[in-house]
Amino acid sequence: MILICPECKNEVNLSSYPNLDIGHIVECDVCGITLQVKSISEGKIEAEVVDEGK
Ligand SMILES: [Zn+2]
Numbered sequence: 001m002i003l004i005c006p007e008c009k010n011e012v013n014l015s016s017y018p019n020l021d022i023g024h025i026v027e028c029d030v031c032g033i034t035l036q037v038k039s040i041s042e043g044k045i046e047a048e049v050v051d052e053g054k
Pocket of ligand 1: 006007010
């Protein structure tokens with residue numbers, strides 16, 4: 001499955017997250033930002049940036 005990073009617009013390889021589900025935290029391997037999965041459908045994943053200021 002492929003996620004398009006909302007920050008850098010690159011494709012993120014999620015093969016290292018075999019049990020990916022909504023709410024999981026993933027990391028963009030291009031820009032290094034932390035993302036939370038918002039939806040998964042038909043092999044397409046949407047995620048949003050997690051505020052790292054906490
Ligand atoms: Zn990115």
